[in-house]
Amino acid sequence: MATSQGNDSDMDCSDNEDCYDDYNDYYNDDNSDGEQLDMSKTDPEYFDYKCLSEEEVERLLNETVESLSNRLFISPSLAKVLLHSHEWNSNEVICKYKENPQQTLIAAKIDPPTPSKSIIVTSTYLSCPVCITTLNIDKFIKLNCTHMFCKDCWTTHFEVQIAQGISTAISCMAKDCVVLAPEDFVLKHLQHKTSIREKYQHFTFRDYVKSHPELRFCPGPNCSVIICSREIKAKRVVCDKCNTGFCFKCGCDYHAPTDCQVIKKWLTKCADDSETANYISAHTKDCPKCHICIEKNGGCNHMQCSNCKHDFCWMCLGDWKSHGSEYYECSRYRENPNIAHESAHAQAREALKKYLHYYERWENHSKSLKLEEQTLEKLRTRINKKVMSGLGTWIDWQYLFTAANLLAKCRYTLQYTYPFAYYMDTGPRKELFEYQQAQLEAEIENLSWKVERAETTDRGDLENQMDIAEKRRTTLLKDFLDV
Amino acid sequence: MAALPRRIIKETQRLMQEPVPGISAVPDDSNARYFHVIVTGPEDSPFEGGLFKLELFLPEDYPMSAPKVRFITKIYHPNIDRLGRICLDILKDKWSPALQIRTVLLSIQALLSAPNPDDPLANDVAELWKVNESEAIRNAKEWTRRYAMDN
Numbered sequence: 314m315a316t317s318q319g320n321d322s323d324m325d326c327s328d329n330e331d332c333y334d335d336y337n338d339y340y341n342d343d344n345s346d347g348e349q350l351d352m353s354k355t356d357p358e359y360f361d362y363k364c365l366s367e368e369e370v371e372r373l374l375n376e377t378v379e380s381l382s383n384r385l386f387i388s389p390s391l392a393k394v395l396l397h398s399h400e401w402n403s404n405e406v407i408c409k410y411k412e413n414p415q416q417t418l419i420a421a422k423i424d425p426p427t428p429s430k431s432i433i434v435t436s437t438y439l440s441c442p443v444c445i446t447t448l449n450i451d452k453f454i455k456l457n458c459t460h461m462f463c464k465d466c467w468t469t470h471f472e473v474q475i476a477q478g479i480s481t482a483i484s485c486m487a488k489d490c491v492v493l494a495p496e497d498f499v500l501k502h503l504q505h506k507t508s509i510r511e512k513y514q515h516f517t518f519r520d521y522v523k524s525h526p527e528l529r530f531c532p533g534p535n536c537s538v539i540i541c542s543r544e545i546k547a548k549r550v551v552c553d554k555c556n557t558g559f560c561f562k563c564g565c566d567y568h569a570p571t572d573c574q575v576i577k578k579w580l581t582k583c584a585d586d587s588e589t590a591n592y593i594s595a596h597t598k599d600c601p602k603c604h605i606c607i608e609k610n611g612g613c614n615h616m617q618c619s620n621c622k623h624d625f626c627w628m629c630l631g632d633w634k635s636h637g638s639e640y641y642e643c644s645r646y647r648e649n650p651n652i653a654h655e656s657a658h659a660q661a662r663e664a665l666k667k668y669l670h671y672y673e674r675w676e677n678h679s680k681s682l683k684l685e686e687q688t689l690e691k692l693r694t695r696i697n698k699k700v701m702s703g704l705g706t707w708i709d710w711q712y713l714f715t716a717a718n719l720l721a722k723c724r725y726t727l728q729y730t731y732p733f734a735y736y737m738d739t740g741p742r743k744e745l746f747e748y749q750q751a752q753l754e755a756e757i758e759n760l761s762w763k764v765e766r767a768e769t770t771d772r773g774d775l776e777n778q779m780d781i782a783e784k785r786r787t788t789l790l791k792d793f794l795d796v
Numbered sequence: 797m798a799a800l801p802r803r804i805i806k807e808t809q810r811l812m813q814e815p816v817p818g819i820s821a822v823p824d825d826s827n828a829r830y831f832h833v834i835v836t837g838p839e840d841s842p843f844e845g846g847l848f849k850l851e852l853f854l855p856e857d858y859p860m861s862a863p864k865v866r867f868i869t870k871i872y873h874p875n876i877d878r879l880g881r882i883c884l885d886i887l888k889d890k891w892s893p894a895l896q897i898r899t900v901l902l903s904i905q906a907l908l909s910a911p912n913p914d915d916p917l918a919n920d921v922a923e924l925w926k927v928n929e930s931e932a933i934r935n936a937k938e939w940t941r942r943y944a945m946d947n
C-alpha cells in the first residue's frame with residue numbers, strides 16, 4: 314500500500330525512521346488494494362471507511378497512546394495530552410518532541426509559557442488561596458506551574474468543571490494560568506467518586522474523537538457508532554447501525570457535487586432569506602393551457618393536465634416537449650448580460666431573481682424526493698397485494714424497488730447541483746455544468762414518470778431509463794465532484 | 797442551609813472592613829450569599845454622578861463557579877443588556893477560583909470607565925457606540941440622569 318503520509322503532513326518526516334505509522338495494520342487487514350483502486354476509478358463517490366463501536370475506537374486510541382508513550386518514555390496520560398493537541402498525529406508529536414521537548418510541552422499547555430521559578434517553601438504550613446484554610450504543606454499539590462492549592466479544592470474544582478461537561482480543557486485554578494490538568498492528575502483527585510470518574514472518561518473520549526480528523530461520530534439520533542476513514546474527504550458515509558448518511562468531512566447531510574463551504578453558505582442564505590422565498594411553497598398551480606387548478610401529488614415534474622391532457626413542466630410551466638431537447642433551458646438561469654450598467658435597484662432585483670430561480674428548483678427537488686417516497690410506499694402496498702393474490706413473487710417485483718431507490722439517489726444529487734451552479738462563475742465550465750445538469754434533470758423526470766406508472770411500464774424500458782439516469786449522474790460527478 | 801464556607805465569611809469581613817472605593821457590597825440579612833451592591837459611576841465617564849444598584853449572588857459551588865451579577869438600575873452600556881446582564885470574561889470562561897468578589901466588582905467598575913463595543917451584549921447600543929460615539933455617550937448620560945440619580 315502506498316503511504317500517503319508525505320503529502321498530507323507538512324512535517325518533513327520522510328527520511329526519519331522514527332515516523333512510522335501504527336495505523337497501517339489496522340486499515341490494511343482485509344481489503345485487497347487492487348479492488349479499491351478500481352472502485353475509486355469507476356465510482357466517483359467511492360469511499361473507504363469503517364463503522365466502529367465505541368469499544369473499538371477506544372482500543373484504537375489506546376494503541377496509539379501506548380505506542381507513543383513507549384516511544385518517548387512518557388506517561389500515557391501525557392501522551393494523551395500531546396496527541397489531543399496534535400490532532401492525533403503521532404508522527405508530528407514524535408518529530409516535534411525529539412526536536413524540542415520544552416517547546417512541545419509548552420505548546421501543549423503541560424508546562425507554563427515562562428519556566429516557573431522553583432519557590433522555596435520554608436514553613437510547614439500554607440494558606441490555600443481558594444478556601445483560605447491554613448494546612449500542612451503535604452496537603453498541597455500543584456501542576457507544572459507554581460500554583461499551589463489544597464487537594465480538597467482541586468477535587469471540588471474538577472467536580473464542578475466535569476459537571477459542566479469540561480474534561481480535556483480543565484486548567485489550573487490560578488487566574489490566567491493556562492496549564493492543563495492531565496488525566497492522571499484529575500483521576501488521582503477523584504479516587505472514590507465512581508460516577509464522576511465515568512463522566513470524565515466519557516467526556517474525554519468525546520473530545521478525543523472530535524479532535525481526531527479520521528473519526529466522526531454518527532449524527533444519527535442516539536447512535537454511538539463512530540465512522541473511521543484514513544482519507545478526510547467530503548464523501549458520503551452511511552452508518553451501518555442506524556443507516557444515517559452524511560458527509561464525512563463536515564458531518565452534515567451529504568452534498569455532492571457542492572463542497573462543504575459552499576453548501577454551508579447556501580444553507581445559511583436559504584435560512585436568512587426564508588421569508589422572501591416563502592411564497593414558493595405552492596402545492597397547486599394552474600394548467601398553462603386550460604387554466605384548471607392542478608394539485609401536485611407526485612414527485613415527477615413532468616405534469617399532465619387531467620382536464621386537457623396538456624404536458625407541461627411544473628417548474629417553469631413550459632411545454633414538456635421542449636424539455637427533452639438539447640436546448641433544454643429549464644434548469645439554467647439566463648443572466649442579464651448588461652446588468653453591470655443597470656441601477657443598483659435593478660441589480661438587487663436581478664440578484665433576488667437569480668437566487669429565487671435556484672432556490673425554487675432546490676426546494677422543488679427536495680419536495681419531489683418526499684413525494685416520491687410516498688409513491689414508493691403506495692407501490693409497496695400494491696405489490697404486496699399482487700404477491701398475496703398470486704401475481705408473481707417478491708423477487709419478480711424487486712426491480713421496481715431498485716428503480717425507486719435509484720431515482721431517489723439521482724434526485725438527491727440533482728437537488729445539490731443547484732447550490733453548486735448558483736455559486737459558479739460564468740464561463741465555459743459553468744456552461745458544461747449546466748448542460749450536464751439539464752441532461753440529468755430530463756432523464757430523472759423521465760425515470761420518475763415511469764416509476765409512477767410502474768406496472769404499465771415495460772421492465773426493459775424502465776431498466777434502460779435507470780441506466781441512462783445513473784450514467785448521467787456519474788458523468789456529472791466525475792467531471793465536477795472535486796474532493 | 798449549609799454552613800457558610802470560611803472563604804465567604806473571610807471575603808465578607810474584608811469587604812466590610814476595607815470597602816473598595818466607590819463600591820458598597822452588603823450581604824442580605826436573611827441570605828449571606830446574596831449581596832446588595834451599589835457602584836458609583838466613575839469620574840470622567842458618561843455614568844459619572846450615577847448610583848447603580850446591582851445584585852450579586854454566590855452560587856452553591858462558589859468559588860469554583862463565578863458569582864452571578866446583574867445590574868438592577870437601567871444602564872446604557874454596550875456590554876450590559878436590557879436585563880442587566882453583564883458581558884465580562886471573568887464572569888464566564890475566564891473565571892478562576894482564585895478571584896474574589898472584590899476583583900469582580902473592580903472589573904465592573906472598570907467596564908463602566910471603558911466600554912468595549914467590539915465585544916457587545918446589547919447590539920444596538922454597541923452599534924451606535926461604534927458609528928456615532930458622541931450620540932451614544934449622550935444617551936448614556938441621559939439614562940444615567942433619568943435612572944441612576946433619583947435622589
Ligand SMILES: [Zn+2]
Nearest residue numbers: 458460485490
Ligand atoms: Zn497554574
Ligand SMILES: [Zn+2]
Nearest residue numbers: 441444463466
Ligand atoms: Zn483549598
Ligand SMILES: [Zn+2]
Nearest residue numbers: 531536552555
Ligand atoms: Zn448511526
Ligand SMILES: [Zn+2]
Nearest residue numbers: 547560563573
Ligand atoms: Zn461536507
Ligand SMILES: [Zn+2]
Nearest residue numbers: 600603618621
Ligand atoms: Zn389543462
Ligand SMILES: [Zn+2]
Nearest residue numbers: 626628629643
Ligand atoms: Zn421546465
